[in-house]
Structures are given as structure tokens and as C-alpha cells.
Amino acid sequence: MKVFFTFDSRPDLQKQLVEQFPEVEFVFRKGIIDDELETAEVLVTYGEDLTEEHISSAANLKWIFVASAGVEKMPKNAIAERDILVSNVRGIHKKPMTESILAHILSIKRVLPTIYNNQRNKIWDKRGGHPTELNGSTALIIGPGAIGGEIGRLLQAFEVYTIGCNRSGNSVEYMNETYRIDDLAEHLPKADIVISVLPSTEETQHLIGYEHFQGMRDNAIFMNFGRGNLVETSVLIRALEENLIQHAVLDVFEEEPLPMDSRLWELENVTISPHCSSHSSRYLERSLEIFIPSLKKYLEGDKDIENKMNILRGY
Incomplete structure (x- = not known):
């Protein structure tokens, strides 16, 4: 059986796989190689390099392991028609993303940008920036799954x-209260910090509108670390220009890379993070911690693997 990686992982991780599964032929390449794809039974990919033509030509393909949480750029219908098993690495982002989110919150609360700017300009100002405390705040987490739960745990x-x-609306660990997302507008006024880690689905596209920002506190921090199409860009810009909230921290955008002429670059009440909150030196090893047990199951004929997905739903 052939397992085809469309990215060239670390040599030590490749060696681990080869030694642990001597009966499997592993191929590691950068990008899709048609000859390798045509004979592969298992494909390991970040998901952004696959097309309908690739699925059509991959006659032996039975399982796609996506080394990412999002699958919105994959040819979903073509995969579903072939009934190809799909799983991903949902959950491995929770540590680095939570640390990124917490770092941004503390940076804003403790006015670190002002402190750093004063240092560059040799300004000694003990009263500058008006720092506040995270302690005692209320955070509303939209999508309290693996990542949202970890955010909740550390915030608590x-x-x-x-x-x-x-x-x-069912109770979730590390949430003091849990409500249905349909009732989101009702609970936004309670929050000092609003954090979205939602995936991209038909239901989540432009889920948050102008009226939601009107319902937030004027000193609220809005953070989007899920997918950029949660909010229409023009709506987000309008809310920030009108100071409906204190600050936005954005790791994802409707158009990426963010265009150079975007108004978002110029606004002082926004922090732009270039879709990097999940990056970590440990990313691939955490991916293999999910892939290896799943591969063992697959080789034994057990298709009930971790993070098995409904490709058409997107999760």
C-alpha cells in the first residue's frame, strides 16, 4: 500500500513512519506528482493542492488525511461521489492558537504596543496607555470546540x-454558560471579549453582521481566528470606523493575503495577524500523533478513525 505525502516533512518524522510501518510504501514529495497520486491509496495533504482532476485520476485513492483543520478549498463533491474517507487534524491547533489569542488579549489589556512604541522613541511615560485587567472580564466564545474549549480553560x-x-446550546466544558448560536445577538452585550473560532460553512458565512457589532460593548475586543468570511469586510471596516467596539484582532480575512489597499491596514483599532496563529515548530509532530493511530486502524480494516469528517458539511 502506498501513502503519498504532498509535502516534504522533517527527516526524523519520515524515518519514524518508515520504521513503524515497514509494510507501507511512503512517498514524500513537494506538491502533487501525478504518477504517485495515480497509485496511492492514502493521500496526506494540506488540502489546498487538490483539484477535481486529481480526484478523477487517483483511481486507487481511498483515504485523504488533511494536515489542516479547514477543507473549504478541497473538491468536496468529487471526493464525496467517490466515497473517499476524509479525516483531518482537528484539535492540534488548540495549543498554539490559544497562546496566540491569549497573547493578543494581554497585549491590548496591558498596553504593550504603547510600551514598545515608547521604548523605540525613548519616552518614559508611566501613565501612558491606560492599562486594564483581564481578570474579572467576560469572554464569549463562538464555536467552543477543541480550540474554543482550550481558550476557555486558560481564560478561566x-x-x-x-x-x-x-x-x-448544550453545555460544554470550560464554559460557564452555553447558548445556541442562533441566539448570539442576545448574549453579545454581556461580553468584554468576543472570540470566533468557527470553521467556514454555508451557515457561518457572514454570520456576524453590522447589527451584531451594534450589540457589542463599545469597549469590547472582537477576535476572529476561525475563517475570514464570518464577517463581510465592508461591515467590519464600518464597525471599526464608527468605533462600535474598542479593538479587533484578525487572524483571518475574506481575501488572503490582505490586499495592500485594504482600509484595514490603516485603522488604529485593529491588529492584523497574517493567518499565522496556529503556526508552531511542533505542528507536524502533532499531526503525526493523530495520523499514526489512524493509520494503524486503517491497516487493520477499521475505518472509524479519529477526526473522520463529512466532507460536504466541512467538519
């Missing part, structure tokens, strides 16, 4: 009150 360590909004 800072004595932050956490509110979750998900599809069901």
Missing part, C-alpha cells in the same frame, strides 16, 4: 467568565 485560570455559543 485568569478568572474570566466564559460564555459559549454553539449549534446545539
Whole structure:
């Protein structure tokens, strides 16, 4: 059986796979190689390099392991028609993303940008920036799954009150309260910090509108670390220009890279993070921690693997 990686992982990780699964032929390449794809039974990819033509030509393909959480750029219908098994690495982003989100929150609360700017300009100003405390705040987390739950866990360590909004409204660990996402507007006024880690689906596209920003506190921090199409860019810019909220921290955008002429670059009440919050030196090894047990199951004929997805739903 052939397992084809469309990215060239670290040599030590490749060696680990080869030694652990001597019965498997592993191929490591940068990008799609048609000859390799045509004979591969398992494909390991970040998901952005696959087309319908690739799926059509991959006659032996039975399982796609996506080394990413998002699958919105994959040829979903072609994959579903072939009934190809799809799984991803949902959950491995929770540590680096939570650290990124917490770092941004603390940076704003403790006015670190002002401190750094004063240092560059040799300004000694003990009163500059008006710092506030994270302790005692309320955070509303839209999408309290693996990532959102980890965010909630660490925020609660800072004595932050956490509110979750998900599809069901069922209770979730590390959320003090949980409500249905359909009732989001009702609970936004409670929050000092609004954090979205939602995936991109038909239901989440432009889920947050201008009226939602009107419902937020004028000193709220809005953070989008899920997908950029949660909010229409023009709506987001309008809300920031009108100072409906204090600050936005954006790791994702409707158009990426963010165009140079975007108004978002010029606004003082926004922090632009170039879709890098999940980056970590440990990313690939965490991916293999999910892939290896799944490969063992697959070789035994067990298709009930971790993070098995409905490709048409996107999760």
C-alpha cells in the first residue's frame, strides 16, 4: 500500500513512519506528482493542492488525511461521489492558537504596543496607555470546540467568565454558560471579549453582521481566528470606523493575503495577524500523533478513525 505525502516533512518524522510501518510504501514529495497520486491509496495533504482532476485520476485513492483543520478549498463533491474517507487534524491547533489569542488579549489589556512604541522613541511615560485587567472580564466564545474549549480553560485560570455559543446550546466544558448560536445577538452585550473560532460553512458565512457589532460593548475586543468570511469586510471596516467596539484582532480575512489597499491596514483599532496563529515548530509532530493511530486502524480494516469528517458539511 502506498501513502503519498504532498509535502516534504522533517527527516526524523519520515524515518519514524518508515520504521513503524515497514509494510507501507511512503512517498514524500513537494506538491502533487501525478504518477504517485495515480497509485496511492492514502493521500496526506494540506488540502489546498487538490483539484477535481486529481480526484478523477487517483483511481486507487481511498483515504485523504488533511494536515489542516479547514477543507473549504478541497473538491468536496468529487471526493464525496467517490466515497473517499476524509479525516483531518482537528484539535492540534488548540495549543498554539490559544497562546496566540491569549497573547493578543494581554497585549491590548496591558498596553504593550504603547510600551514598545515608547521604548523605540525613548519616552518614559508611566501613565501612558491606560492599562486594564483581564481578570474579572467576560469572554464569549463562538464555536467552543477543541480550540474554543482550550481558550476557555486558560481564560478561566485568569478568572474570566466564559460564555459559549454553539449549534446545539448544550453545555460544554470550560464554559460557564452555553447558548445556541442562533441566539448570539442576545448574549453579545454581556461580553468584554468576543472570540470566533468557527470553521467556514454555508451557515457561518457572514454570520456576524453590522447589527451584531451594534450589540457589542463599545469597549469590547472582537477576535476572529476561525475563517475570514464570518464577517463581510465592508461591515467590519464600518464597525471599526464608527468605533462600535474598542479593538479587533484578525487572524483571518475574506481575501488572503490582505490586499495592500485594504482600509484595514490603516485603522488604529485593529491588529492584523497574517493567518499565522496556529503556526508552531511542533505542528507536524502533532499531526503525526493523530495520523499514526489512524493509520494503524486503517491497516487493520477499521475505518472509524479519529477526526473522520463529512466532507460536504466541512467538519
